[in-house]
Amino acid sequence: MVLLIDLALLFVGCSSSQQTAAPETTAQRPTNAVSTDPQVNAxxxxxxxxxxxxxxxAPWYAAVSPTYLAANSARGVLNFSxxxxxxxxxxxxxxxxxxQSVSAGSMPPGDYTALDHSARLADDQKQALLKWASQPALPAH
Known part of the structure; x- marks a missing residue:
């Protein structure tokens, strides 16, 4: 049964009815960086x-990730834009x-990084994010 569900999700992710997203342009990205540290922004x-x-x-294969399917709710919780x-x-x-999420290893989620290896965080990247996240927040400008 699980195999059938996985195959169905894979089929949906591969279907020709899914639109291919246009490459992200600078105009689509937030105009202001989130951090003053370029490494953190990257x-x-x-x-x-x-x-x-x-x-x-996301790439086409992300459509089979339950976590990515919930991305709209993820943006509701935290939207860097x-x-x-x-x-x-x-x-x-x-x-x-x-x-808390980076320390616990729950972000980025494992089901997403299993499909998108480029989203995985190396130890030095985790440390950079943890250092940044532990800083006090500055007021919005």
């Missing part, structure tokens, strides 16, 4: 923006959640 773009920004567009509009409290809460 990590966020590579591993988080697919689900946590309105400019994210809206980061500059967050007040200090909301940024602080988001940073705390990022720190």
């Amino acid at each position: 990590i966020l773009e590579q591993s988080c923006y697919q689900c946590h920004s309105t400019g994210g567009s 809206d980061w500059q509009t967050y007040d200090a409290q909301k940024k602080g809460d988001a940073l705390k959640n990022i720190e």
Whole structure:
């Protein structure tokens, strides 16, 4: 039964009815960086923006990942495209959640990184995110 469900999900992900997303352009990305650290911004773009920004567009195989299918709710929880509009409290809460999720290894989710290896976080990337997330949030400009 599980095999049939997996095959059905794979078929849906491969179906020709699914639109191929256009390559992300600079206009689709948030105009303001989330962090002052370019390394952190690069990590966020590579591993988080697919689900946590309105400019994210995942590869076709992500459609079989239950976590990616819930991406719209992920954007509701944290949307880096809206980061500059967050007040200090909301940024602080988001940073705390990022720190907890990265520390616990629940972000990026395993079912997504199993399909998209480029979203996996190396130890040095995790440390950079944890260092950034442990900083106090600055007010929105």
